[in-house]
Amino acid sequence: MAGNVTQHISSFFLVGIPGLENFHCWIGIPVCLLFLLTLIGNGIIIATVKQEPSLHQPMYFFLCILAMNDMCLTCSAALKMLGIFWLDEHWIDFDACLTQMFFIHTLCIMESAILVAMAFDRFVAICIPLRYASILTTSMVIKIGLVSLSRAILMIMPCPLLIKRLLYYTKYVIHHAYCEHMAVVKVANANTHVNRIYGITVALSVAIFDLGLIATSYIKILQAVFRLSSQNARSKALGTCAAHVCTILAFYAPALFSFLTHRFGKNVPASIHIIFAILYLLVSPTVNPLVYGVKTKQIRDRVVGLFFFFFFLKKKHFEC
Template sequence: MLVLNTTSVQPSTFLLVGIPGLEAEHYWISLPFCSAYIIALMGNFTLLFIIKVEVSLHEPMYIFLSILSVTDLVLSTSTTPKLLAIFWFNSREINFHACLTQMFFLHSFAIMESALLLAMSFDRYVAICNPLRYTTILTNQVIIQIAVAALIRAVALMTPLPFLVKRFPYCRSNIVHHSYCEHMAVVKLACADTTFNNIYGIIVALFIVGVDLMFIVLSYIMILRAVFRLASKEARFKALSTCASHICAILVFYVPVVLSSVVHRFGQSVAPHIHILLANSYLLLPPMVNPIVYGVKTKQIRERVLKLFHNKSK
């Protein structure tokens, strides 16, 4: 049943559209999505394995990176398998409670990713601006506390969402015009006053993107000040090169997030499929790109990967 005729009902299932307007091209669109997901799985599991077995990588920067990899795996896996099922098998149905669970996980771990990028910028700040105290400031206990705080913040901010969405009656339709259970896409189906949800969503988005990004930028301003005080050009280049992977991770995550938010709020004339593709990009691009970037830029990771492939080829 596509349209719900009752005046007040909680649907047993929702129907996800996928990429609206491009239904005929779903099979071809699935190819880059599937490839990106496979690369994300292989890259992040390889990264986690290498960080675990390589003793030289047991330092704060790579511990944060391993937590980021776990976050990326959850973030991509919360949406991509269902999206591929829509593309390949037209499996559009999603149970109401499964939809709320997906909503909770994808938004929580997106917030977690933002917090980890902020933590990694703090790591780079300490490493460059206060290198002699690096190991005493970023102890294992401090790293665990930062990770737990990031998780608690994400869960605390997102826990109200499923309950807020669940209380609504849905008497219009159960068709979600999105490829996953994005909060506002589901809320639009409710036949009730959704003002609080709208305001809450905007406040959380501004708080996360605004505050985290502000502190990341502030960290890099202080890093650049410290770097340009170095006398040697070689020392400046070496210091900046340690930040290159992290800067790339920041851009890959925040650029699609900001673009998606701008298009959603102000781009009424933009085709729906553009918005959906942008919304999918910040859930799938970082998990795919991060392990590649860190693998290319980190000598120990690069050498270990080459060694793994060399051993397999024997």
């Protein structure tokens, strides 16, 4: 026993959803469904934008970046969750846990930055349309994507490095379904003051800065929209913005709930907190292609085409 206390642990035990262990096999069904819908929906968006020359515009380039980011984010979290829920694979290597944590949080910050970029795209398109082509060139879209990724990596990189210096001797059980930063920090046998302050600083800075930019963009957009004389043009602009607002709410609402609960929600049951943390990672990537698919005719047509293709393929199979 003494030997175990003096040796640094090599792996963590992820509980899943505390208190709902008996229902893990059932919880895995919606998780798997969201995972598959994310891959299919975002895959359709990327394929459609690639094949449709009329969609080779900055707005849809940002949408493709968002789709790729969503697919990576879902894969980073859902695969381990399904292993816990269906295969009882609760153990995860220490370094693998830090790797998962790094990718999940990096991709979340990247997602936030893409939403800012998409809000900026709508601001330029509606408020200064004559300069749209000169401002949002293909090279500018690529630069925005690279800057967003670089920011996310630089902000999250210190997190696993700071956790590496912590001591983990006797505590190895993480009451979570994935390696979330604060959940990993809480089980350390050491002073975690620096880790907690850094985590809060990153989360607050991203939320305040990005939401501030998004809010500013949409205030300017609404001002410009209500100055339009044409009712049809006003409705079209508001419809486009509504899709973005739905995406923003689907991402930020559960994210802010999860963040605030971790720090201040002492009375919130652990199961509720973990469920919202899971929704934070899985719902937004599933909703995004549905929202933008409904708003984009080419994407709608492609989905309908695929539906009829599989329908006739299945019908032909039964006839044979």
